[in-house]
Amino acid sequence: EVQLVESGGGLVQPGGSLRLSCAASRFTFSGYEMNWVRQAPGKGLEWVSYISSSGSSIYYADSVRGRFTISRDNAKNSLYLQLNSLRAEDTAVYYCATFYGSGNAFDYWGQGTLVTVSS
Amino acid sequence: QSVLTQLPSVSGAPGQRVTISCTGSSSNIGAGNDVHWYQQLPGTVPKLLIYGNSNRPSGVPDRFSGSKSGTSASLAITGLQAEDEADYYCQSYDGSHWVFGGGTKLTVL
Numbered sequence: 001e002v003q004l005v006e007s008g009g010g011l012v013q014p015g016g017s018l019r020l021s022c023a024a025s026r027f028t029f030s031g032y033e034m035n036w037v038r039q040a041p042g043k044g045l046e047w048v049s050y051i052s053s054s055g056s057s058i059y060y061a062d063s064v065r066g067r068f069t070i071s072r073d074n075a076k077n078s079l080y081l082q083l084n085s086l087r088a089e090d091t092a093v094y095y096c097a098t099f100y101g102s103g104n105a106f107d108y109w110g111q112g113t114l115v116t117v118s119s
Numbered sequence: 120q121s122v123l124t125q126l127p128s129v130s131g132a133p134g135q136r137v138t139i140s141c142t143g144s145s146s147n148i149g150a151g152n153d154v155h156w157y158q159q160l161p162g163t164v165p166k167l168l169i170y171g172n173s174n175r176p177s178g179v180p181d182r183f184s185g186s187k188s189g190t191s192a193s194l195a196i197t198g199l200q201a202e203d204e205a206d207y208y209c210q211s212y213d214g215s216h217w218v219f220g221g222g223t224k225l226t227v228l
Contacts, residue, residue, distance in 0.1 A: 035217070044121065044206075044208060044219060044220070044221045044222040045157070045159075045165060045208050045210075045219045045222070046219065047210075047216065047217040047218065047219065050217065059215045059216065061216065062216075095164065095165075102155070102167065102170035102171065102174070102176065103153050103155075103170060103171050104152075104153065104155075104212050104217065105153070105155035105167055105170040105171070105210070106155070106157070106165070106167060106210070106217075107167055107170075107176070109164045109165055109166075110164070111164055112164060
């Protein structure tokens with residue numbers, strides 16, 4: 001079954017940067033679109049960013065556009081999210097999630113990585 | 120404020136039927152985009168529960184069903200069980216953005 005494992009979260013000061021990674025396995029990563037979804041503590045789900053299977057199409061939520069950058073390395077079966085100019089409101093668990101076979105539903109999710117923005 | 124609107128909470132007794140609603144607009148659900156539902160048990164990762172408005176992934180009990188009409192969608196749960204107590208989120212597509220509802224907390228009395 002599809003496996004997604006995020007890493008790279010941690011505590012960072014406001015204005016700082018962080019790079020999240022998502023290691024994919026047990027499926028043909030290069031053939032599937034990927035996303036980042038986040039969940040602030042005690043809050044709901046928020047879609048953050050999308051990247052097509054080839055990386056040629058990329059979209060961002062308005063709340064992160066210009067500060068976050070999504071990318072992928074199909075040779076390494078890995079998805080990334082570069083987080084810059086971090087704010088307190090970016091504090092959340094960040095999940096990578098894939099569109100696997102259910103249209104534009106998030107079929108599979110990683111376990112998440114916590115990003116805490118605080119001084 | 121979420122693009123898709125859900126009531127914050129709903130409750131029901133074991134064995135009962137409950138419905139969770141999700142209201143969107145002409146740019147998302149009303150534009151013909153599918154609605155999907157997720158279940159998030161306490162302390163766990165969200166799990167796809169219903170996709171494409173009314174389809175269940177393998178392993179999801181048929182007690183869960185989904186429907187869509189106009190700019191709204193609903194998730195119905197019949198034969199309510201204690202293990203159904205969770206947060207439920209609807210999700211759709213809205214012009215190069217994927218949008219979620221704010222979530223509904225289901226309490227089994």
